[in-house]
Amino acid sequence: MIxxxxxxxxxxxxxxxxxxxxxxxxxxxxxxxxxxxxPNTDTFDQWNLGAEFTWQQFGIGGVYTRDNGGLHSxxxxxxxxxxxxxxxxxFKLGASYLDNREGLGQASATVTDGNLxxxxxxxxxxxTYGPGMTFRGSVGYVRSNDSIATTDATxxxxxxxxxxxxxx
Numbered sequence: 001m002i003x004x005x006x007x008x009x010x011x012x013x014x015x016x017x018x019x020x021x022x023x024x025x026x027x028x029x030x031x032x033x034x035x036x037x038x039p040n041t042d043t044f045d046q047w048n049l050g051a052e053f054t055w056q057q058f059g060i061g062g063v064y065t066r067d068n069g070g071l072h073s074x075x076x077x078x079x080x081x082x083x084x085x086x087x088x089x090x091f092k093l094g095a096s097y098l099d100n101r102e103g104l105g106q107a108s109a110t111v112t113d114g115n116l117x118x119x120x121x122x123x124x125x126x127x128t129y130g131p132g133m134t135f136r137g138s139v140g141y142v143r144s145n146d147s148i149a150t151t152d153a154t155x156x157x158x159x160x161x162x163x164x165x166x167x168x
Contacts, residue, residue, distance in 0.1 A: 044068065049064050060082075060083070141157070
């Protein structure tokens with residue numbers, strides 16, 4: 001079985017011109033990519049820890065996760081997430097916070113290592129309007145900062161989501 005993985009450097013120009021997407025190389029499954037071409041690639045490792053507690057109509061939870069991004073160095077990704085909720089009658093109100101730091105690695109010989117730092121806050125509501133039927137809505141705000149040495153870009157965004165869920 002063959003898996004396609006992105007190529008980082010030294011890409012054939014003819015592939016870039018015809019594909020217009022990220023170039024890929026084929027890697028046999030079970031063989032580490034580091035033995036194929038890029039000495040910085042490694043087996044993808046991840047671990048996480050989470051907990052949730054409820055007491056009467058209150059809930060609180062959190063998760064911490066960390067991975068190596070499949071790289072020996074500069075690919076680390078770590079995420080903290082925490083949330084609370086409160087249920088009363090047909091309503092359930094909640095809020096959450098996310099803090100993510102992703103190592104971008106070294107993109108090329110001229111672009112040095114960087115990080116993508118993202119923070120998100122969100123609040124939402126669920127209203128049960130019948131057996132197996134809910135209306136859902138949330139509002140969130142995200143701030144992301146790309147800190148590669150040659151650039152420094154901060155992006156702010158707001159999202160509003162509305163929907164319904166029907167369970168049969």
